[in-house]
Each structure stands twice: as C-alpha cells, then as structure tokens.
Amino acid sequence: MMDWTNLGFGFHETNCNARCYYKDGKWGKIEFSTSNEICISMAAPALHYGQQAFEGLKAFRGQDGKIRIFRLEENAKRMIRSAEGIMLQKVPTEIFTEAVVETVKRNEEFIPPYGTGGALYIRPFLIGTSPQVGVKPSQEYLFTVFVTPVGAYFPSGFKPTQVAIINSFDRVAPQGTGQLKVGGNYAAGLVAGAFAAERGYAMVLYLDSKEKKYVDECGPANFFGVKNNTYITPKSDSILPSITNDSLMKLAEDLGIKVERRPVEETELATFEEAGACGTAAVISPISVIDNLDNGKRYEYSTDNEAGPISTKLYQQLTGIQRGEIEDKFDWNTIVE
Ligand SMILES: Cc1ncc(COP(=O)(O)O)c(C=O)c1O
Numbered sequence: 001m002m003d004w005t006n007l008g009f010g011f012h013e014t015n016c017n018a019r020c021y022y023k024d025g026k027w028g029k030i031e032f033s034t035s036n037e038i039c040i041s042m043a044a045p046a047l048h049y050g051q052q053a054f055e056g057l058k059a060f061r062g063q064d065g066k067i068r069i070f071r072l073e074e075n076a077k078r079m080i081r082s083a084e085g086i087m088l089q090k091v092p093t094e095i096f097t098e099a100v101v102e103t104v105k106r107n108e109e110f111i112p113p114y115g116t117g118g119a120l121y122i123r124p125f126l127i128g129t130s131p132q133v134g135v136k137p138s139q140e141y142l143f144t145v146f147v148t149p150v151g152a153y154f155p156s157g158f159k160p161t162q163v164a165i166i167n168s169f170d171r172v173a174p175q176g177t178g179q180l181k182v183g184g185n186y187a188a189g190l191v192a193g194a195f196a197a198e199r200g201y202a203m204v205l206y207l208d209s210k211e212k213k214y215v216d217e218c219g220p221a222n223f224f225g226v227k228n229n230t231y232i233t234p235k236s237d238s239i240l241p242s243i244t245n246d247s248l249m250k251l252a253e254d255l256g257i258k259v260e261r262r263p264v265e266e267t268e269l270a271t272f273e274e275a276g277a278c279g280t281a282a283v284i285s286p287i288s289v290i291d292n293l294d295n296g297k298r299y300e301y302s303t304d305n306e307a308g309p310i311s312t313k314l315y316q317q318l319t320g321i322q323r324g325e326i327e328d329k330f331d332w333n334t335i336v337e
Contacts, residue, residue: 004116007151009281014107017146018099022089027143030099032106038142045138046127050184053082054125056280057243059104059147059336061114062324068333069122070280070322072100074243079124082180087137088126097334099145100124104336110149114323117152121280153282158315160288160302161202163218163277165266166192167294170209171216171238178216178238185240186220193219203277205290207266208236215264217242218287221279223264224248225272226310230258232272244278244318250330251317257310266292269299274308284315 002012016032045051055075060068076096083090100122104111112118124145128138169192172178172185189204196204203219215234217223222242224233231252233245249259269275275287286307290299302308307315320326321333 002110002112002149004112004118004149005151007112007118007149009121009150009153010148012110012148014110014147014149016103016106017144018103020091020095020099020143022141022143027092027095030095030102032102036146038144040127040129040142041131043131043133044127044129045132045135046129048133049135050182050187051086051088051128051138052126053079053086053088053180053182054123055079055181057100057122058119058150058280058322059111059122060119060322060324061111063114064324065114066324067104067108067111067336068322068324069100069104069336071243071247071332072097072334074246075124078181078241078243079126082182083126085177085180086182088128089138089141091124091126091143095143096124099143101334101336103145103147107147110147112149112151117154119150120147121150122147153285158284158286158307158312160286160305160307161277162200162289162291163203163205163287164196164199164201165205165207165290165292165294166195167207167212167292169195169204169206171204171206172209174208174210174238176238178236179240181240189219199293201291202285209238213265215266215269218277220281221277221285224276224278225264225269226274226308227272228258229256229310230260231310231314232260232262232264234264235261236263242279244280244283247318247330247332248278248284248314251314252310254329255313255317272299272301274311275299275301276307276311283318284311286311
C-alpha cells in the first residue's frame with residue numbers, strides 16, 4: 001500500500017510502461033513492459049550527443065472518481081516541436097496519445113486518491129538509438145512512456161519561495177534549444193541550480209543570454225508577474241512554451257484579468273505586486289523574493305509569506321479543473337474510461 005502523503009517527487013515502480021520502436025522507416029506497434037530497464041546500443045546518439053526529447057504531464061483522480069489527464073494534446077504537439085528542433089523522428093499524435101492513455105489505465109491503482117493533493121506524473125521520452133558513432137541524426141528511435149505517483153507539491157500549503165538571478169550562468173543560447181524540451185538544456189542548468197540551492201534559493205531566474213536585460217524563465221518553470229489586475233509573462237525565443245502558463249493566461253482572461261505576453265525587463269520586477277513560477281510540477285510556485293546575486297538588487301512580493309490574490313485565484317481555478325471540481329470549459333482534460 002502506497003503512503004500517499006509522503007510521496008515526494010521520486011521514481012516509484014508501477015505495473016508497466018509503454019514502448020514503441022521506429023525502425024526501417026516506420027513506427028511499430030505500442031508494446032507494454034513490466035521492466036524498468038531499456039536495452040539500447042552503447043553507441044546510441046541519445047547517450048553521446050543528447051539526441052533525446054521528453055515531456056511531463058499529469059493524471060489526476062477527480063472528485064467524481066474519474067481519471068483526468070491534463071492537456072495531453074498540447075504535450076504531444078510540444079514533443080513534435082522538440083523532435084523537429086533536434087532532428088528526432090516525430091512521434092505521431094495518435095501513438096503519443098494511445099501510449100499515454102493506456103499506460104495511465106494500466107497503472108490506475110498508482111494514481112493518488114482525490115484529496116491527497118498527489119497526481120500520477122507521466123513521463124514520455126524519445127531517444128535516438130541506432131548504433132552509430134558519428135554526429136548525425138539517428139536512424140532508429142525508441143519512444144517510451146512511464147508513470148510514477150508524485151505527492152502534493154505544497155504539503156504544508158501554498159507558500160512562496162525565493163529565487164536568484166545569477167548572470168554568470170546561461171541556460172541556453174539566444175538562438176539555441178531553449179524552446180525545446182530536450183535533455184541538454186537541463187544538464188546545462190545543473191551547476192547554476194546547485195549554486196542557487198547552496199545559497200538557499202529554490203530556483204534560478206534566468207535573464208536573456210544575449211543582453212542580460214530581459215527576464216527569461218525560472219529553471220524548470222515560466223515566470224509571471226501581476227500588477228494593476230494584469231498578468232504579465234515574458235515573450236522570448238529562448239524559453240519553453242509552458243502549457244501551464246498557456247492555461248493560466250486563458251483562465252486569467254476568463255476571470256477578467258488582462259494578459260500581456262511581451263518582453264519583461266529586469267527593472268520591471270520592481271513594479272509587480274505578485275510574482276510566480278508556473279509549470280506542471282507545482283502549477284504555481286509563488287515567489288516572495290528575487291535576489292540578483294550580481295548587482296545586489298532585491299525584489300520582494302508576498303511579504304506576509306502568503307501568495308497574492310490573483311496567483312491564489314488562478315491556482316485554485318486550474319487545480320479545480322484538473323480534479324473535476326470546476327467545469328472544464330476549455331476542454332483541457334482527457335477522461336480515461
Ligand atoms: C524549462 C521549463 N520551462 C517551463 C516549464 C513548464 O512547462 P509546463 O507548464 O508545460 O510543465 C518546464 C517544465 O515542464 C520546463 O522544463
């Protein structure tokens with residue numbers, strides 16, 4: 001029996017995972033395996049040259065007992081864009097969808113019960129597997145989907161965190177792979193993440209790599225600020241288009257909050273009433289402090305250690321839709337029968 005309240009964000013074994021192989025110019029049938037291991041050539045380009053892409057989405061147990069997968073089609077589309085960006089074979093949307101839905105179904109008992117705040121995290125990934133040593137796109141691919149139950153991101157409540165701007169690290173290059181969900185971007189951020197963590201910060205807030213003038217994103221999450229009843233989020237070619245951010249923008253508009261997606265200069269941070277990081281993991285991580293470790297500037301929000309009213313409202317709306325408590329008027333959930 002799982003201890004649903006102490007899950008954290010780790011890897012737990014489940015019943016099975018999906019695999020689909022691309023070989024001789026075509027995708028094969030989706031197979032299910034009970035093994036947690038994959039067997040690939042040691043000469044696979046995924047291992048040497050980072051020719052791989054991944055996704056992250058969640059399934060929830062609703063108030064009505066139904067299973068809902070949040071914005072599955074958007075994740076399928078984003079993986080296609082990632083594949084195009086580093087010359088991976090694209091996974092057809094039908095294969096992506098069937099593999100995700102079927103893997104969730106076959107692991108139904110690992111979905112945390114309604115009320116625990118947990119979810120079933122779904123990790124699709126695509127790797128170039130042909131045995132080759134040269135730097136060129138793989139001829140063969142493996143697409144895999146596994147799931148793992150994850151706990152509530154805020155077990156003790158929706159509390160703000162502190163983030164750091166560190167100009168001496170770049171996450172991605174201005175015309176590089178920042179818009180793609182590919183492993184290399186994450187490896188490139190590990191040193192900056194550790195540097196921030198050692199100094200007590202939960203995340204790095206990256207500025208644009210070219211001028212160090214504009215806000216890009218927050219480690220594995222997009223950034224947003226709120227002022228004058230307006231939700232403002234950076235437009236940049238080097239950030240991952242967050243599906244959570246897209247959802248929050250639509251919800252904000254629906255709630256009568258103005259939405260602006262445009263370049264955000266660091267100096268504007270001083271003018272926000274609320275700030276947050278958004279992504280699948282936490283939906284929203286409210287931000288209380290942004291410290292620029294290079295110029296010593298500090299930007300403060302939520303000084304009472306509580307999330308601001310607009311962040312709280314958006315968080316409640318989004319999590320309510322995911323758990324079947326609020327009408328899914330944008331048709332974001334795939335209900336697993
Ligand atoms: C770099 C980066 N930015 C933003 C996000 C948030 O995206 P999403 O809302 O689709 O999870 C993620 C995580 O998924 C990420 O890795």
